[in-house]
Amino acid sequence: MKTLIDKIILVILLLAFLTSIFLIFAWVPPIKASNPAEQIAQRIFYYHVPSAWIGFLAFFVVFIGSIAYLWKRERKYELLSVASAEIGVLFITLVLLTGPVWAKPVWGIWWTWDARLTSSLVLWLIYVAYLMLRRYLPDGNKRANLSAVVGIIGFIDVPIVYYSIRWWETQHPKAVMASSEGGLAAPMFFVFMFSLAAFTLLYVYFMRVRYKLLVMEDSINKQIKEMEIL
Amino acid sequence: MLKPSLAIVQKDLRMEFRSKESILAMWIFSLLIFVIFNFTFEVSRLVMLEIAPGLLWVAFIFSGMFGLNHSFAVERENGNLRSMALMPVTGGSIYLGKFLSVTIIMLLFETLIFPIFVIFYDLQLTATLFLLIPVILAGTIGFTSLGTILSAVSVHTRNQQILLSLLLWPLVSPIIIWSVNLTSMVLAGEILTNFLPLLIRIIAFDVIFFTISFMLFDYILED
Numbered sequence: 408m409k410t411l412i413d414k415i416i417l418v419i420l421l422l423a424f425l426t427s428i429f430l431i432f433a434w435v436p437p438i439k440a441s442n443p444a445e446q447i448a449q450r451i452f453y454y455h456v457p458s459a460w461i462g463f464l465a466f467f468v469v470f471i472g473s474i475a476y477l478w479k480r481e482r483k484y485e486l487l488s489v490a491s492a493e494i495g496v497l498f499i500t501l502v503l504l505t506g507p508v509w510a511k512p513v514w515g516i517w518w519t520w521d522a523r524l525t526s527s528l529v530l531w532l533i534y535v536a537y538l539m540l541r542r543y544l545p546d547g548n549k550r551a552n553l554s555a556v557v558g559i560i561g562f563i564d565v566p567i568v569y570y571s572i573r574w575w576e577t578q579h580p581k582a583v584m585a586s587s588e589g590g591l592a593a594p595m596f597f598v599f600m601f602s603l604a605a606f607t608l609l610y611v612y613f614m615r616v617r618y619k620l621l622v623m624e625d626s627i628n629k630q631i632k633e634m635e636i637l
Numbered sequence: 638m639l640k641p642s643l644a645i646v647q648k649d650l651r652m653e654f655r656s657k658e659s660i661l662a663m664w665i666f667s668l669l670i671f672v673i674f675n676f677t678f679e680v681s682r683l684v685m686l687e688i689a690p691g692l693l694w695v696a697f698i699f700s701g702m703f704g705l706n707h708s709f710a711v712e713r714e715n716g717n718l719r720s721m722a723l724m725p726v727t728g729g730s731i732y733l734g735k736f737l738s739v740t741i742i743m744l745l746f747e748t749l750i751f752p753i754f755v756i757f758y759d760l761q762l763t764a765t766l767f768l769l770i771p772v773i774l775a776g777t778i779g780f781t782s783l784g785t786i787l788s789a790v791s792v793h794t795r796n797q798q799i800l801l802s803l804l805l806w807p808l809v810s811p812i813i814i815w816s817v818n819l820t821s822m823v824l825a826g827e828i829l830t831n832f833l834p835l836l837i838r839i840i841a842f843d844v845i846f847f848t849i850s851f852m853l854f855d856y857i858l859e860d
Binding site: 477529530532533535536537539540543544548549552553555556557559560561563564567568570571 | 787790795811845
């Protein structure tokens with residue numbers, strides 16, 4: 408049941424991602440690197456970093472949705488949190504997949520127990536556990552309450568996890584966007600922002616579709632229950 | 638507020654000392670971890686000393702799961718969870734009671750397993766070893782403060798035991814990382830300048846985790 412807005416977003420997304428692939432592979436100048444493999448591998452940065460940002464955004468929405476649920480007790484906040492948690496896990500999975508693809512040619516290894524990598528994996532595990540919890544519980548207020556509690560504790564834990572592992576030696580490239588010294592060159596910055604916008608729109612689209620699906624599931628379940636009573 | 642909590646502590650400890658269910662299981666399980674570890678990693682004494690701090694905490698948290706699982710599993714029998722929710726006290730005081738009893742049981746178990754650890758890994762008994770007391774205390778409190786609320790969450794599921802591990806371990810990992818760091822400092826006899834700041838950091842996060850859990854516990858009890 409796609410509305411007109413959904414269709415429009417889908418078309419924009421299609422165009423945006425095609426454009427971003429063109430920008431990343433044909434338009435933006437490659438970075439200065441002695442290793443030619445690194446020059447190619449670096450281009451994954453434009454998908455890797457936005458995925459991470461959107462993953463964090465999604466988990467923040469889980470946090471806000473969980474608080475709103477415990478406060479207002481409205482089903483919509485519960486569904487919003489669940490939808491966002493699923494999508495967040497998806498994006499962090501993308502981060503964990505694109506990272507090794509970059510690391511293999513540049514570091515020579517797929518994975519290392521580095522600070523950033525480890526904390527991202529722990530983050531992923533926290534929200535997978537959140538989704539598992541929901542799977543093991545029957546639908547109802549109990550499930551909504553318990554998952555909201557975990558959604559809140561989980562998000563508060565995220566900065567602590569990052570902080571606890573931070574003092575480890577990190578090989579991971581510095582956060583170029585946040586650094587004071589220069590940062591990205593103008594064309595790179597433009598492509599990055601373009602990707603980020605595309606990923607944000609993708610998140611919005613996924614949220615709309617998943618949320619609607621959850622509402623539909625709900626109404627079907629309700630009808631089944633009514634039929635059972637009859 | 639403290640009275641109902643103390644009543645829960647009293648009940649839990651009385652049950653534990655009559656059956657010795659948790660402590661005995663935890664103690665034997667830790668012993669098994671040491672033995673299995675020895676089979677699977679045949680390492681030299683030097684390497685052993687390096688990994689001993691991690692091993693100690695692995696034993697603590699793996700065995701600690703027994704205590705945490707047990708803590709709310711006993712309440713599920715005979716519908717005690719519902720009676721708890723009906724008690725005219727706040728969720729916070731029930732949380733406090735459960736937290737205290739689990740923590741006391743775990744600290745007792747740790748006291749009992751530590752001498753075995755010292756013998757197995759031939760640790761030097763020096764005065765600095767006393768510095769382990771605040772480290773173990775702070776680490777354990779962090780583990781149980783999060784563990785108690787997550788045990789109350791997972792007890793409602795079919796797969797209680799595995800789910801508690803899935804929820805707790807990633808969340809408690811910062812506390813464990815710092816505790817292992819501090820333990821290695823103490824065991825190596827190199828108390829660095831960052832010993833105290835690190836310890837204070839664990840305590841700070843203990844307080845954070847405890848406060849959040851204390852505040853959120855009401856929502857877990859209600860139906």
